[in-house]
Amino acid sequence: MTSQVKKVTVFLGTPRKGATYQAVQEFVANLNTYTEIDWEYVCLNDYNLNTGKCKGCKLCFNKGEEYCSFNDDRDLLLEIMNNSDGVVLATPNYSFQVTALMKNFIDRLSFVLHRPRFFGKALTVIVAQGVFGGSSIVKYLESVGGDWGFQVVKGCCLTAIEPRTVVEQEKITQEIKKAAARFYKGLMRPTLPAPSFFRLFKFRISRTMMMGIQDETYRDYRYYKEKGWDKSDYYYDVSLGFIKKLTGRFIDYLGNRMVAKRKTMTLVN
Numbered sequence: 001m002t003s004q005v006k007k008v009t010v011f012l013g014t015p016r017k018g019a020t021y022q023a024v025q026e027f028v029a030n031l032n033t034y035t036e037i038d039w040e041y042v043c044l045n046d047y048n049l050n051t052g053k054c055k056g057c058k059l060c061f062n063k064g065e066e067y068c069s070f071n072d073d074r075d076l077l078l079e080i081m082n083n084s085d086g087v088v089l090a091t092p093n094y095s096f097q098v099t100a101l102m103k104n105f106i107d108r109l110s111f112v113l114h115r116p117r118f119f120g121k122a123l124t125v126i127v128a129q130g131v132f133g134g135s136s137i138v139k140y141l142e143s144v145g146g147d148w149g150f151q152v153v154k155g156c157c158l159t160a161i162e163p164r165t166v167v168e169q170e171k172i173t174q175e176i177k178k179a180a181a182r183f184y185k186g187l188m189r190p191t192l193p194a195p196s197f198f199r200l201f202k203f204r205i206s207r208t209m210m211m212g213i214q215d216e217t218y219r220d221y222r223y224y225k226e227k228g229w230d231k232s233d234y235y236y237d238v239s240l241g242f243i244k245k246l247t248g249r250f251i252d253y254l255g256n257r258m259v260a261k262r263k264t265m266t267l268v269n
């Protein structure tokens with residue numbers, strides 16, 4: 001493998017080789033026509049993630065993920081993600097949501113929402129559904145990916161009703177083709193882009209809240225300081241331009257006012 005070859009990992013939130021798996025295979029075949037990719041499939045069902053057992057102790061948030069009482073495959077999956085240039089989250093629509101497998105995976109990595117890290121890596125989403133509700137799942141997973149730090153590439157929702165007509169199958173094929181083309185562009189992007197106003201807002205407000213903690217025992221507080229985010233314009237070095245710089249300062253002002261006001265209020269406990 002040369003350093004040019006991108007590594008892409010597909011995280012599959014389905015226990016079976018059905019429509020989601022087929023869509024992923026088609027996506028992979030499409031992407032392979034653009035460039036050589038080092039693929040890895042992670043079938044979440046094959047890993048131990050202590051499904052449904054999170055006690056909500058929040059030690060991962062407050063003290064650090066290493067304090068979690070579960071000794072499962074979480075860190076292994078995190079490492080796989082970290083060693084990838086691109087990630088695909090693929091799940092069927094189960095009752096208007098991701099599957100329990102996928103949701104549990106996201107919950108096990110929830111501390112990454114507090115301490116994002118996957119900057120410069122591309123992420124996209126594939127959702128297979130019977131009839132309805134999959135578009136909001138795509139948006140949900142895109143939002144999670146963005147909050148983990150990924151550069152999110154617009155995903156796709158495929159209506160894969162069974163049995164399928166030729167016309168329905170053709171529509172799926174076309175949507176996957178477009179999704180693969182978009183992802184290829186995202187994967188090959190040479191530089192980190194300037195954030196959208198929404199992402200800038202999220203960073204500046206999160207930073208103000210984290211810095212308001214002022215307590216070295218909190219992992220989030222230390223993480224932000226270690227990364228230099230207490231002083232930076234954004235998560236990574238990027239030129240914001242005049243308008244966004246100004247907007248950033250205004251968000252800081254609003255955030256600081258909010259934190260200061262909260263400090264004057266009486267706490268329930």
Ligand SMILES: Cc1cc2nc3c(=O)[nH]c(=O)nc-3n(C[C@H](O)[C@H](O)[C@H](O)COP(=O)(O)O)c2cc1C
Binds near residue numbers: 020
């Ligand atoms: C438990 C369960 C719940 C489902 N809920 C929905 C739903 O809310 N909306 C929908 O459009 N399809 C729903 N479906 C259909 C699946 O999303 C659809 O069949 C999908 O293609 C399955 O992907 P798979 O073949 O990879 O398992 C559901 C299927 C199951 C098994």
